[in-house]
Amino acid sequence: MAMRPLGGGRGGRRRYQPLHEINVTPFVDVMLVLLIVFMVTAPLLTVGVPVDLPKTEAAQMTDQVEPVVVSVTAEGSIFIQETEVTRDELVPRLTAVTEAKRDTRVFVRGDRALVYGDVMAVMGMISAAGFDKVALLAVLPRPKSDR
DSSP: OOOOOTTOSSSOOOOOOOOOSOOOHHHHHHHHHHHHHHHHHGGGGSOOSOOOOOBOOOOOOOOOSOOEEEEEOTTOOEEETTEEEOHHHHHHHHHHHTTTOTTSOEEEEEOTTSOHHHHHHHHHHHHHTTOOOEEEOOBOOOOGGGO
């Protein structure tokens, strides 16, 4: 039994046969580039107000909803996210940012150099405005092996 080429033997032309495999190399290349881009940009997405937070032994919170962050700097300036506000503007701006949702989680970041009463005054203003989920933020200490 004799075999013929795919295209029939006379003209020497061969028929095109499609490849039945998917080429994933371009897909993998794009995914690796996206991974690198996200790894580089993720650390840049943190809150930009520099505050020296105190250390604590408490466990980290694992809440999925992004909270509103109120920061109080060592100089006493108050920020909502990255926007500076005065004490008089704090509650109206906070209400506007949260769209008047009083169950929104509000984190207060107070600089370590601040007097405890200054941070508590800001927390009191937020609580008096009707926000129930107000919490302080602190930095977890490094394990002793990292020091």
